[in-house]
Amino acid sequence: MKVIELKKLSKIYNPNTIPVRAINDVNLSVEEGEFTAIVGPSGCGKTTLLNMIGGLDASSKGSVEVGNISIHDMSESELTAFRLKHIGFVFQAYNLIPVLTAKENIEFIMVLQNIDAKTIQERSEDLLNRMGIKDQKNRRPSELSGGQQQRVAVARALASRPKFVLADEPTANLDSGSTEALLDIMAKLNKEEKVTFIFSTHDQRVIDRAKRIIKLVDGEIVSDEYI
Amino acid sequence: MILFIKLAWRNVWRSKKRTWITASSIAFSVFFACLMQSSQLGSYDNMINNSARFFTGHVGIHQIDFWENQIVDNSFNQKELTQVNFSNSSILMGVPRLNSFALASHGQKTKGAALFGVSLEAEDAFSYLSKKLIRGDYNKTGGALIAEGLAANLDLTVGDTLVLMGQGYHGVNAAGKYPVKGILRFPIPNLNQGAIYLPLNILQEFLSAPNMISSYSILLEDSQDTKDMKAHMESVLKGKELGVMTWQEMLPELVSSIELDYFGGWVVLIILYIVIGLGIFGTFLMMIKERTYELGILNAIGMTKQRVQIMVAIEIFLLIFLGVLMGLLIATPIVLYFWSNPILLSGDAALAMEKFGYEPIIPFALNLKIFYNQGISIFLIALLLAIYPMLAIKKLKIIKALKE
Numbered sequence: 001m002k003v004i005e006l007k008k009l010s011k012i013y014n015p016n017t018i019p020v021r022a023i024n025d026v027n028l029s030v031e032e033g034e035f036t037a038i039v040g041p042s043g044c045g046k047t048t049l050l051n052m053i054g055g056l057d058a059s060s061k062g063s064v065e066v067g068n069i070s071i072h073d074m075s076e077s078e079l080t081a082f083r084l085k086h087i088g089f090v091f092q093a094y095n096l097i098p099v100l101t102a103k104e105n106i107e108f109i110m111v112l113q114n115i116d117a118k119t120i121q122e123r124s125e126d127l128l129n130r131m132g133i134k135d136q137k138n139r140r141p142s143e144l145s146g147g148q149q150q151r152v153a154v155a156r157a158l159a160s161r162p163k164f165v166l167a168d169e170p171t172a173n174l175d176s177g178s179t180e181a182l183l184d185i186m187a188k189l190n191k192e193e194k195v196t197f198i199f200s201t202h203d204q205r206v207i208d209r210a211k212r213i214i215k216l217v218d219g220e221i222v223s224d225e226y227i
Numbered sequence: 228m229i230l231f232i233k234l235a236w237r238n239v240w241r242s243k244k245r246t247w248i249t250a251s252s253i254a255f256s257v258f259f260a261c262l263m264q265s266s267q268l269g270s271y272d273n274m275i276n277n278s279a280r281f282f283t284g285h286v287g288i289h290q291i292d293f294w295e296n297q298i299v300d301n302s303f304n305q306k307e308l309t310q311v312n313f314s315n316s317s318i319l320m321g322v323p324r325l326n327s328f329a330l331a332s333h334g335q336k337t338k339g340a341a342l343f344g345v346s347l348e349a350e351d352a353f354s355y356l357s358k359k360l361i362r363g364d365y366n367k368t369g370g371a372l373i374a375e376g377l378a379a380n381l382d383l384t385v386g387d388t389l390v391l392m393g394q395g396y397h398g399v400n401a402a403g404k405y406p407v408k409g410i411l412r413f414p415i416p417n418l419n420q421g422a423i424y425l426p427l428n429i430l431q432e433f434l435s436a437p438n439m440i441s442s443y444s445i446l447l448e449d450s451q452d453t454k455d456m457k458a459h460m461e462s463v464l465k466g467k468e469l470g471v472m473t474w475q476e477m478l479p480e481l482v483s484s485i486e487l488d489y490f491g492g493w494v495v496l497i498i499l500y501i502v503i504g505l506g507i508f509g510t511f512l513m514m515i516k517e518r519t520y521e522l523g524i525l526n527a528i529g530m531t532k533q534r535v536q537i538m539v540a541i542e543i544f545l546l547i548f549l550g551v552l553m554g555l556l557i558a559t560p561i562v563l564y565f566w567s568n569p570i571l572l573s574g575d576a577a578l579a580m581e582k583f584g585y586e587p588i589i590p591f592a593l594n595l596k597i598f599y600n601q602g603i604s605i606f607l608i609a610l611l612l613a614i615y616p617m618l619a620i621k622k623l624k625i626i627k628a629l630k631e
Contacts, residue, residue, distance in 0.1 A: 056527055056625045077531055084529025095524045099237035104230070111230045112529055156528070 002068070003163045003196050004030040004053055009062035011048050011219070022048045024219040025062070030164070033194040035187065037201055037210035045219040046200035047168055053198070054087050054166045055079040067163050084112055088157030088165035092172045094149040096141040102152045103128060103137040109159040127155035131185060147178025151185065158189070164196035171203045183209050231534075235541035239549075246546060249510045253550025253605055254557060256503040260496055260601040261558035262565075267492045268592035269566070271485050275450050275474065277415055277586060280354040283477040284321070284444025286456050291470045293441060294477065299327045299396050302439040303469060311463055313445075317452050321445040322346060322353045325430050329393030329401065331373075331423060333381040340377060340423045342391070344430025344440075353446060356411070356424065363409025369429065370408030376420040378410050385409060389423070396436035403433045414586035450474070500608055508612045511543070515619045522620060523628025536620050540613065547609040551602045559598070565591040 011023040022045045030036060038046050051057035052064055055071045063072045066086055074082060083089075096105045103124050110120040128134045131151040133144075141149050150170060157165045167186075171179040187209055189195040199206055207213060215223040239246055279285045290303040305323050313321065325344035330337050347365070351357045357365040361375065363385040371389050373381075383389060387407050395401035405425065413419040431437050447456055453473035460471040475482050515522075525535055570589040572580055577587035 051626060054527075056629075077533075080526060080529055080531045083527065089528050091524070095521075097234070097521075097525070099234060099241060104233075108230065109529060112534070160529070 001032045002029050003032050003066065004028070004198070005065040005068075006053070007063045007065075009049075009052060009064065010060050011045070011052060011057070012060040015060065022219050023052065023059075026219075026221055028214065028221065028224075030196065030198060032163075032196055033190065034212055035190045035197050035210055036212040036214060037199045037207050038214045038216055039200075039202055039207055040216035041202070044216045046216055048219075049216065050166050050168050050198070050200045054089060055083055084109070085160060086163045088160065088162035090150070090153050090157050090165060090167040090170045092169040094141065094146070094153045094173075096149055096152055096156070098141050101138050101140055102133060102144065102148075105141070105152055106155045106159050109156055113160055123159060124155075127158060130189075131155045132181075145178065146174050147181060150174060150178070150182055154182065154185065158195065164198060167197060167199045167201075169201055169203070170199065171201065171206055176205070179203070179205050231538055232541055235538055235545055238538075238542050239545050245510060245513070246549075249507065249546060250550040250553055252503055252506045253547060254553035256499055257551050257554025257601050257605055258558040258561075259499060260604070261554070261562060261597055262591075263492060263495065264597045264601065265562045265566070265591045265593070266589055267489065268594060268597065269569070269590035271489075272450070272592050273586065273588070273590040274481060274485070278478055278481060279444075279446065279450065279474050281413070281415060281418060282444075283472075283474050284442070285447040285450050285453055285474050286445045286460060287472050287474075287477060288443040288445070288460065288464065288469050289441065289472065291468050294470070294472060297326070297441070299325075299394075299434050299436055299439070299441070302396070302436060302441045304438050305440045305443070306438055307467055307469065308443055313460070313463060315456070315459055317448050317456055319446040319448055320349070320353060321443055322349045323427060323440040324350075324442050324444055325427060325434070325436065325439060326441040327393065327430070327434055329391045329423075329433075331377065331381060332390040332392065333383045333387060336381045338377060338380050339421065340391075341418075341421050342393075342430055342433075343422060343424045344427040345424055346427050347424075350424075353444070359411040359413055360409045361412045363407070365409055367408045369406070369426065371405040372409045372411050372424040373407055374419050374422040375410050375412045376416075377422065378407070380420075383407055391423070391433065393434075395434040396439065399435045401434050405429070414588070496604075500604065503605070504608050504612060507547075507609055508615065510546070511612055511616050514539070514542070515616045519623070519628045520631040522623060523625050523631070526623060527625050527629065532620055532623065535623075536617050539616050539620060543609060543613050543616070547606060551605050554605075555598055555602060562591055562593060562597075565589075566593040 006026050006028040009023055009026040010021065013020040013022055026049065038049060040046055048057065052059050055074070059072065063070055065071070071079060071082060097108060100108060106124045106127055107120050110123060128137050131154065133148055133151050136144055136148055141152070144152065171182060174182065183206065186197055190197055199210065201207065210227065212224070212226050214221055288308070290301045293301040302325060323346060327342045329340055329342055331340035351365070360372070363372070365372070373383060373389065378384065385407055388404050389407050390404045391402065393401045411422070411424065413422065425433070431439060447453065453475060457471050457473050464471065522535055526532060569591060572587040572589065580587040
């Protein structure tokens with residue numbers, strides 16, 4: 001089942017002055033359960049592509065369909081609601097809410113979804129368990145290591161049971177041990193629960209684990225390989 | 228909602244120093260404004276009260292021409308009021324008074340004096356006259372009570388004989404001599420320099436004006452409740468040649484002076500609010516500028532802008548509430564203290580006040596309105612200033628925010 005379909009997607013900055021094509025006529029579809037890495041040199045458009053897939057940035061041309069729903073014409077508030085329900089985000093800098101504990105950070109997304117308290121409690125405990133950070137649940141982000149913070153971020157991304165998770169350079173700030181541990185968790189979730197992950201990365205350790213590698217150069221897909 | 232409040236509360240304390248500085252500046256403005264308003268309103272109450280109790284009452288009944296031409300010929304027979312039923316829950320009490328002027332003499336000295344004929348017992352309840360007695364016996368029958376300043380000018384003391392000469396009712400000669408039974412000290416300088424109090428019947432006899440009074444002064448529960456009371460009185464006195472005047476009509480200079488001072492107070496308050504407002508705005512500005520990235524992330528992961536606005540609004544509310552609460556907690560006991568212990572001025576400050584005809588004290592008013600007015604004013608200012616962060620969140624662009 002297709003979770004993402006991009007058709008002739010383009011992003012042009014400064015269209016009226018000096019146009020810069022960040023993404024150029026990209027066609028791409030991602031099936032449920034994929035573990036995909038979008039790779040390429042800095043400035044090739046990885047983050048821009050991810051932002052457009054996640055509805056954070058608008059495309060200049062073309063369309064983005066998530067689960068057969070076009071997000072192109074959605075209003076800002078519709079897009080926000082759509083992201084909350086269908087898309088999980090993991091950022092390079094973790095981006096947890098600094099004043100909430102690890103558990104509260106995970107619960108936050110579910111509170112936004114108006115899920116009942118009992119389900120929130122069960123789900124957050126379950127995610128903390130699976131991420132191996134149950135002991136740190138009452139700690140705030142500043143009291144956690146980078147690897148632990150990123151695990152909380154992954155748990156938060158999964159809390160709403162999204163259609164897929166977009167991870168923008170998730171291991172860029174992690175040491176080798178933390179990177180491996182995080183990738184183990186993600187791979188396990190992908191294998192056992194068919195969670196779809198799409199990474200933008202130039203970290204070889206992530207690329208080595210990916211089942212599909214899409215190479216982007218100057219905003220265009222130059223190769224797309226299933227491993 | 229609990230998580231939102233928890234989040235907002237913790238965000239307030241993320242920058243403890245800034246929160247304390249902002250809350251303290253709000254607290255100071257609330258404290259200063261409360262203190263200032265309390266002393267202003269206290270002074271007005273005191274001036275109105277003194278004038279009403281010693282001269283006009285909150286509402287006064289006179290012969291219809293009396294106020295234009297305040298002579299004894301324009302007095303009226305107090306029997307005209309005996310059948311009148313004033314019953315009204317707003318009325319505390321009323322007293323008959325006969326006023327006139329005469330020359331007061333002792334030995335070789337003669338001074339002009341204002342004569343007040345009063346029912347001593349009722350007057351004491353009305354203006355606490357006995358509390359002004361510094362020498363002598365208030366309850367001794369007959370005799371005159373004389374103001375301290377006038378007594379000093381005439382070299383009079385208790386037991387001496389005071390000679391009064393003047394014009395009585397319908398032009399008859401008025402002359403008499405009265406033992407001084409007490410010396411009074413008044414807070415109002417003009418009164419202290421020229422007042423002589425005599426029992427009503429004695430002054431009526433002196434002026435050959437039996438049963439006549441110049442005014443019937445009425446004290447109300449609320450000094451501002453005069454308009455309705457005047458209408459009530461006029462309806463009760465319909466058909467008589469008597470007029471009803473409020474203290475505002477009888478003392479227009481006092482009304483103007485209060486209005487002018489009140490306006491001046493508001494100018495000072497507005498300047499204070501502007502300064503505090505700029506401080507609050509600076510905090511809001513930083514609150515948004517520092518957290519643009521974080522707010523962008525919240526929006527990116529699915530928190531709608533409306534919800535982000537609610538979260539920030541709760542933060543603003545908590546911050547302002549903290550400041551206002553601190554200000555009120557500091558102001559309340561201090562206002563309470565000064566309310567029961569007015570500041571007594573001395574030296575040059577006291578002389579300056581007396582020169583302008585005011586009692587040399589700074590009284591404070593205790594009125595809930597003062598406290599909630601200041602609280603609400605600060606909240607309204609914060610509400611107005613909160614438009615900026617709300618607009619900034621509305622205009623937030625996720626991609627731009629994530630690049631901050």
